[in-house]
Amino acid sequence: MKTVDCLGDMCPIPIIKTRKALKKTTSGETIKVVTDHSCVLESIVNNFKEYKISHEEVINGVWEIFITKD
Template sequence: MIKKIDCLGDFCPLPLLKAQQEYKRIKSGEKVVLITDLSCASSNIRDAFEDEKCIVEDEEEIPGIWQITIKKL
């Protein structure tokens, strides 16, 4: 399962809070995908999920728009 979250226009720390909330709901092997226009969201999410058993990947899909994927291991 992949849970997509639209965070376009959200200010810090909303993307991180939304990611943490959804991460708690998913099971091992599932993903949370955030779409954001906030450049610092990726580093904030990486830092916050550092101690979790997950993989965090980010990609700038369009200039100024990032897709951040968190996969629970």
């Protein structure tokens, strides 16, 4: 699983990094986006509706977002 480190990044940088990572993945693969901004979670959910997305707050204020390409 590829990890996209977006810690400290503000929008739109995480969206750009995520889009670039998804272009390099094949069907069925999952990428993990790590962020410390709640707005990034909302932006990813809104911008990548065609993918399966799940997320988890692993520590207070840090989220891991899993995006699976169909």
